[in-house]
Amino acid sequence: MPTITPHSLDWNQPLLPAVTERLLSLTEGSLLDLSHLLVIVPTRQAGRRLREALAVAISDQKRALLPPDILTPDTLLSRALKHAPIANEASVTAAWVEVLSSIDPRHFETLFPVAPEPDVNWQFGMAQRIMQVHNELGEEGLGLYQAAQLAGESGQESERWQELARLEALYIDQLSLHGLLDPKQARREAAERFTAPPGIERILLIATPDAQALPLKALTNTVDTLPIEVWTYGNAELFDSWGRPHTEFWNQRALDFEGWNCQLKASPEPKVAATEVAAMTTNAKPESILIGLADSDLAPLLADELTRKNIPHYDPEGTPLHLGGIGRLTELLCQLSQEANIANVRTLLQHPDCFAYIQASDSQPHLLRKLDQCFERHLCADLDALIQFTDDARLRGALKALKSLQYSIKQAKHFSQGLSNALKDIYADVEIDTGESSKPWRERAEAVRQLLAEVATAEDTFPKLSTDLARSLVLQGLRKAKVHPDRPRQAHDLLGWLELLWNDAPQLVLMGLNEGKVPESVIGDAFLPETMRALFGLRTNEQRFARDAYLMEAICRRRAGERGQVDILVPQKAADGSPVKPSRLLFLGSADTLLPRTRTLFAQSDTNEPPTDYSIPWKLSPPPGLPLPERISVSALKNYLECPFRFFLRHIMHMRPIDLESREMSPAAFGTLLHAILAELKGLSIDSQTKPSDLIAKLHAIAENEIEHKFGRELSFALRLQKEAILARIQAYVERQIEDIRTNGSIQILHTESKFSAKLEGIELRGVIDRIDQRGDRIELTDYKTADSPKSPEKAHLAPLARKEPPAHLPEEAFFEHGNKRYRWIDLQLPLYVYSQLEAGKERPRVAYINLAKTLEKSEIAPWEDFTQSHVDSAIACAEALIRQIKAGVFWPPNPDLREDYDDFAPLFPDGIENSVKAEAFQNYQFTKTNDMAESL
Incomplete structure (x- = not known):
């Protein structure tokens, strides 16, 4: 009578050669016929390696081989269901959502004690959670109904599980109405009626310490008809009859890392560990060293480091479909169909396939720059607003092409069909090469096609399925x-924890052996806590610990002594x-090993050394031969006084930050809009007879018109608040202006936004004076300020010298003595305004700030009371000295005292400007001598 027969493989020797040798020993002759064997191995990677090992072995013997049928436990049942009407994942999700949308939550009070909002987000999220529980139970051969029976017998949360069982019955009915089977229920039934192909x-279960209950149940049904052999890698008494490690034994077994030639090392951070792995792998052949990742989250970091060191590598887990190519484009189109905001539009235009589709005549950077400028000016909330406000015909054409894609998705009967139509439009004129070079694209395209076909099936099956x-x-x-690119030649595989058992490279480098990853633990599961898992016979944390303790010993033991080496890098x-x-596995040992291991694993890194092997790949240097500017603005001189290096970035290289996330005006844009409104006061006379209410009404009407022209009628909440702030500041200004008139006499506003220019050191100096008033016989120059706590003109222009050394880039002319005190210029605005308006024989104009604060208390007209001709002369000398430095190419050193939150360029230099820039290139920059390319600053 057939039985389950155990067989032990020597775990002090490599596993794969031992399995290969024993399999080949089961047959004789020139034709090795193993086709009568069904071999079950734990993973697809293990199956691939076994097939390769068998092929290599017979090629050396010059014999032919009929190979065995090699499967994983999962595919054992999947084969039996190949032609069954199994619901795909999309249809399963849709069925659960259909159930959740049709029930009254009040009839499931134990499951939903707080009545949920019956929207799509809740339905989808709850469907995903119940599916997870359903899948975990299903892998062990249980459904929610069977779980409810067990919970009822034990008295543990029986009401909640009964309600889950009721939902499951409704779900099964939903699938049955459409002729579909639940995947887990179908697998249970397949396991119950399983027969060998x-x-x-004969069936061989080889070195599979993690076989789940359902495949084992299927094998149990064949025990009476076929012999089953369970090959364990290690002594048979360490395992149960199916080759699974005994839980109690392995939870107490000591792991002799010291005796197995294992080197434990703590790394302060993952990048340090990745650098060490790369160093050990350099110049090593893949068959000599094995890279293991106990923590899969570290795979991208390690892959980046190996790429940087030009070490070929391959991740058998593959790459998520959404991370590149047509998969990423599909994701972006989904986002466009949901919300066509500026971020989604911009990201779509950055995708090369989408940019090719819109057939833009502009370059991609130029088109994106125009898009950003349109957004900055109008804060366009969506694609429609961008199309409305752009004044560039080519940008409008690109945006309309995206609008066409959005319409193509929305007008289709089903979302999947609309998405498919949009993709067809994009790739309609693209010629796809059938050679190897286009193979990755074709694989991704096929994966997208299959996904859309699954969703289309769900939409056809469940007509009520919403677009969201x-x-x-x-x-x-x-x-x-996941998509799986071709494996590079001589590549090092980045293998996960469960894949390591079947690789026999003499050296193992294991990275990321941290708690929660190995052993894997389930903590705080709302539906399946540890007590319920034990009740249902699911794999518990103790069983996972036993499995991982066994794997730890198995992969280390075979490399003990002179047979190899194990390096275990544990990031902190x-x-x-x-x-x-x-x-915790690393602390399973004898009493005399616990303290040394603890000291090693919790060792502090040397604080005198950098935490990572980090170097800046390049330092910023300016493009050579930029044109010397012919014109310079007053505000640009202020930037040079603040920092010459940042002046170069902003005004010579024209770099500036663009915020695509904001939905409100920046402080600068807010001030510019308020300036534009008040510019309409040109030509107005204001005297004691002027009614404040009339002037406020006039300016408010101008403000309403300006805001509608700039942002449209439909304003965001943030813009509505800013609109109210503008109206409040206008009212406060008018009341303060009328108060000034009554005290100091009437005025006539001669000019607003008055432009001027003057020659200094061969460069044209330009500026714009906000307002020029005539009060009696004297001219007054005023500048608007919109800060909530504005400075006086004196403090805004001159900073008293403190004990700290002033910035090193300032020329001697930047310092000014006045009233027995020494100052440095931080702004030259008002003195240069006065210089531009000086006329022989006429009195020097007065200067003042009009502070447009949001309240009347803080709004004021602030004159510069002690302003003298000395201020003008010193400011001119300073401006001339600054222009001479600019012409000489002096843009170094940078100002080290700028606050990071006020520095637009701080994100570019996380390690500091001095460490990221070629200083000598900015100390004596050489401008081109030609002026045909010159621009104004």
Whole structure:
């Protein structure tokens, strides 16, 4: 009578050669016929390696081989369901959503004690959570109904599980109405009626310490008809009859890392560990060293480091579909269909396939720059607003092309069809090469096609499926689906924890052995806490610990002594920078090993050394031969006084930050708009007879018109608040202006936004005076300020010298003595305004700020009371000295005292400007001598 027969493989020797040798020993002759064997291995990677090992072995023996049927436990049942009407994941999700949208939550009070909002987000999220529980139970051969029976017998949360069982019944009915089977229920039924494929005479379960209950149940049904052998890698008494490690034994077994030639090392952060892995892998052949990742989150970081060191590598797990190419484009189109905001529009235009589709005559950077400028001017909330406000015909054409894609998606009957139509439009004129170079694109395209076909099936099956839910299904599928690029030659595989058992390279470098990753733990599960997992027979944390303790010993033991080496690198931080602990496995040892291991694993890094092997790949240097500017503005001189290096970035290289996230005017834009409104006062006379209410009404009407012209009629909430702030500042200004008139006499506003120019050191100096008033026989020059707590003109222009040394870039002319005190110029605005308006024989104009604060108390007209001709002369001398330095190319050193939150360029230099820039290139920059390309500052 057939039985389950154990067989032990020597775990002091490599696993793969031992399995290969024993398999080949089961047959004789020139034709090795193993086709009567069904071999079950733990993973697809293990199956691939076994097939390769068998092929290599027979090629050396010059014999032919009929290979065995090699499967994983999962595919054992999947084969039996190949032609069954199994619901795909999209249809399963849609069925659960259909159930949740049709029920009255009040009839499920234990499951939903607080009545939820019955919207798509809740339905989709709850469907995902119940599906997770359903899947976990299903892997062990249980449904929610069976779980409810067990919970009822034990008296543990029986009411909640009964309600879940009721939902499951409704869900099964939903699928049945459409002729579909639940995947987990179908697998349970397949396991119950499982028979071995025709021609199979023996089943071998080889080195599979993590086999789940449902495949084992299927094998149990064959025990009476076929012999089953369970090959364990290690002594048979360490495992149960199915080759799973005994939980109690392995939870107490000591791990002899010291005796197995294992080197434990703590790394202060993952990047340090990645650098060490790359160093050990350099010039090493893949068959000599094995890279293991206990923490899969570290794979991108390690891959980046290996790429930087030009070390070929391959991740068998593949790449998520949404991270590149047509997969990323599909994700962006989903986002466009949901919300066509500036960020989504801009990202779409950055995608090369989409940019090719719009057939823009501009370059991509130029088109994006025009898009950003349009947004900055009008704060366009969406694609329609961008199309409305752009004054560039080519940008409008590009935006209309995106609008056409959006319409193509929305007008289709089903979301998946609309998305498919949009993709067809984009790639309609693209010639796809059938050679190897286009293979990655074709694989991604096929994966997208299959995903859209699954969602289309769900939409056809469940007509009530909403567009939002269909979109969520596509986005979820893009993140779950993986594509597998071709493996580079001589590449090092980045293997996960469960893949390491079947690789026999003599040296193992294991990275990321941290608690929570290995052993994997389930903590705080609302539906399946540890007590319920034990009740349902699911894999518990103790069983996971036993499995991982066994794997730890198995992969280390075979490399003990002269057979190899194991390097275990344990980061003290996770990939996101949060602190993590070493795995509990590393502390399984004798009493005399505990303290040394603890000291090693919690060792502090040397604070005198940098935490990472980090170097800046390049330093910023300016493009050569930029044109010397012919014109310079007054405000640009203020920037030079503040910092010459940042002046160069802003005014010579024309760099500036663009905020695409803001939905309100920046302080500068707010001030510019208020200036534009008040500019309409030109030609107005204001005297004691002027009615404040009339002037306020006039300016408010101008403000309403300006805001509508700039931003449209539909304002965001933030813009509505700013509009009210502008109206309040106008009212406060008018009341303060009338108060000044009554005290100091009437005025006539001669000019607003008055432009001027003057020659200094061969450069044209330009500026704009906000307002020029005539009061009696004297001219008054005023500048508007919109800060809530504005400075007086004196403090805004002159800073008293403190004990601290002033910025090193300032020329001697930047310092000014007045009233027995020494100052340095920080702004030259008002003195240069006066210089531009000086006329022989006429009195020097007065200067003042009009502070447009949001309240009457803070609004004021602030004259510069002690302003003299000495101020003008000193400011002119300073301006001339600054222009001479600019012409000489002096843009160094930078000002080190600027606050980071006030520095637009701080994000460009996280390690400091001095460490990121070639200083000598900015100390004596050489402008081109030609003026045909010159621009104004």
